[in-house]
Every structure is written in C-alpha cells, then in structure tokens.
Amino acid sequence: MKAEEGTAAYWRKLLGLDEPGNPALFKLKPVWQAGLRPAFYHLLGLIFRSYCPVKVVGLENLPPRPPYIIAANHASSMDFAVVAWAMGKRREELFALTTKLFYDIAFTRFWIKLAANAVRIDTVADFFPALRAAAKVLLAGKAVYINPEGTRSVNGAILPFRPGVGLLSIETSVPIIPVYLKDTWKVLRPGSILPRPARIEVRFDRPLDPEAYRLNGGPAYDGYKALTEELRQRIVALSSS
Amino acid sequence: MNREQLTAEIRSMVARIIKQPEDRILPDANLFSDLGVDSLLGVEIIASLDRKYSLDVPEGRLKDIKTLNDIVEMVASFLANK
Numbered sequence: 204m205k206a207e208e209g210t211a212a213y214w215r216k217l218l219g220l221d222e223p224g225n226p227a228l229f230k231l232k233p234v235w236q237a238g239l240r241p242a243f244y245h246l247l248g249l250i251f252r253s254y255c256p257v258k259v260v261g262l263e264n265l266p267p268r269p270p271y272i273i274a275a276n277h278a279s280s281m282d283f284a285v286v287a288w289a290m291g292k293r294r295e296e297l298f299a300l301t302t303k304l305f306y307d308i309a310f311t312r313f314w315i316k317l318a319a320n321a322v323r324i325d326t327v328a329d330f331f332p333a334l335r336a337a338a339k340v341l342l343a344g345k346a347v348y349i350n351p352e353g354t355r356s357v358n359g360a361i362l363p364f365r366p367g368v369g370l371l372s373i374e375t376s377v378p379i380i381p382v383y384l385k386d387t388w389k390v391l392r393p394g395s396i397l398p399r400p401a402r403i404e405v406r407f408d409r410p411l412d413p414e415a416y417r418l419n420g421g422p423a424y425d426g427y428k429a430l431t432e433e434l435r436q437r438i439v440a441l442s443s444s
Numbered sequence: 445m446n447r448e449q450l451t452a453e454i455r456s457m458v459a460r461i462i463k464q465p466e467d468r469i470l471p472d473a474n475l476f477s478d479l480g481v482d483s484l485l486g487v488e489i490i491a492s493l494d495r496k497y498s499l500d501v502p503e504g505r506l507k508d509i510k511t512l513n514d515i516v517e518m519v520a521s522f523l524a525n526k
Contacts, residue, residue: 213491217503330483331503366484422461424488 211423215374217331218338236316243317247288254400255390259289261407264380269296269346271410272379274368276438277350278359278388284318285387286348289405298340299348300324300333334367341375351431359388361442364435369427373417378410381434383441406441451516458512461489471513493519
C-alpha cells in the first residue's frame, strides 16, 4: 500500500463528520424571521418580475428533499437572494455560510437573516471552519449554498473553483446541484448600492453524484479536485446553453 | 532514520502528491506561492504524512507549514516525542 493511500479518514476527522450532528440547531428560526421573510421575498418578486426580470430554468432538477449542495457562480452580492427567490418555498431548506465580517454588524446581520438561514463562519482564520459548518448543515439534513469560486467575478466570467466543494460533497455523500447565474453582475456590481435594470437568468442543472469521484485508496484530494472540475465544466456548459 | 533520509523520503512523497519533479521542491520553497499548492492539497500532504508516520497532526499545526523544511521539522519533532 502506498503512503498516500487512504487519506479520506484524515479529511473526515478535520471536517468533524464522525461527530454527532444536531438537527435541532437548524430548526430554530426567530418569529420575526418567519413573519418577515415571506414578505421580503414577495417584495423581491415584484422587482424580479419587472425592473430586472428573472427567468428560472431547470428548477425540477432539485432533488425531492435535502440534503444537497447548491453550487453557483458568483458575480454579485444579490446572487443568494436570486437563487433563494427562484426556489420558492423550498428556500427554507437552504442555508448560507456568512462571514463574521458581515454577520457581526447588526445592520447587515438583519438583512442577511431576513434573506437567508445564515450560519456565521470565521473565514479569516482558515477555511476549515467554513467546511465544517457546511458539513454540519448537510448532516442535519438541510441544503447548503456555496460559491466555489470563493470570490466575486467582476464581469461575469467564471473563475477557477476551489476544491472544498468537492471534498464536502464526497465526504458527506451529498449531490451537488450546479447553478449558473446569468448577468447578476450587470444588476448589482461590486461597490454599487442601487441596482440597474437587466435581464437575469438562473439555470439549475441535474444533480452531480459524488460517488463516481470517491477514490478507494488513492489520494482523496484527486477525487475532490476531479469532482470540482466537473462541476465547473457543468456550470460553464450551462452558461453557453 | 537520520534527518537527511527523512528529508529525502518526505520530498519524494510531496513530489508525488503535488505532481512536480523532486528537484523543484527546494527546502525553503513556499509550497503555496512558489509551487502552486492550494490549501486542500496542503492538507493532503499532511494527511499522507499523518498516515505514513502515525503522527495525529492537530488541525492547528496546518497553518504553520509552508515549506519542505517546515514539514520535515514537524515530522522530526513528532517522531522524537513518540
């Protein structure tokens, strides 16, 4: 047996996958959120049907129930809200990881929690807290929203993907739904506050099954990387379909 | 195993994992900025070392490792304390 073989166990330990989950953790939602969120998305819908019309394609590709990972390209701060709006009532099963830089400011936290089931993460320290938080969401039977580029594209071009999404999918055995967001960057660019009118599209692709990428014995990373690359190819294909 | 042998063994392992020739892995070359290793591939190196030498590397040590020398130092220190 080669030295590199069987590294998946170390990854599982780092992700805390063998620790007991706590589904109750993700069921709690303050009354104000439960009351205001539908109103927020209703108002958003008025904008998404007129000022910047959103076309939704392939929503039937969502698995019948969570857990799953929504992996979308990232070009605007409105991306999560667009996907959540497109998902209708099923947005309630979707969780977003939110950096403490925004979560710890009362004003932005209010808006984040209004729009999303948010999990606070400390991305400044390193990336494992984020992956662990995402794993906990999935182990609790929920869905998690991830931008595999790790940063925003300034012109809509799809950037290279970081392989953490592949790791998460393979080690939790949860499928990835590739999502392409078209032209959200034209509506709300980095640094701008007021949206500009433009047509947006959200394209959901069929689920990507991680099992074919699980390497039995080899360096686990190679499987994570291969799955992530396939995910990127799927989103690139969605962008030109 | 002396320090030189340990370095050679680890260099060979790192080269296989990051798919680079051994002679590119200089002792003080930064694996991330000089050799294009991403964060997860860095962890894969540690995972392989962990398995080969039964080190049980705590997560907190991962961010201290940037070069081949750092890795050799860490492994030597773990082996000495076993």
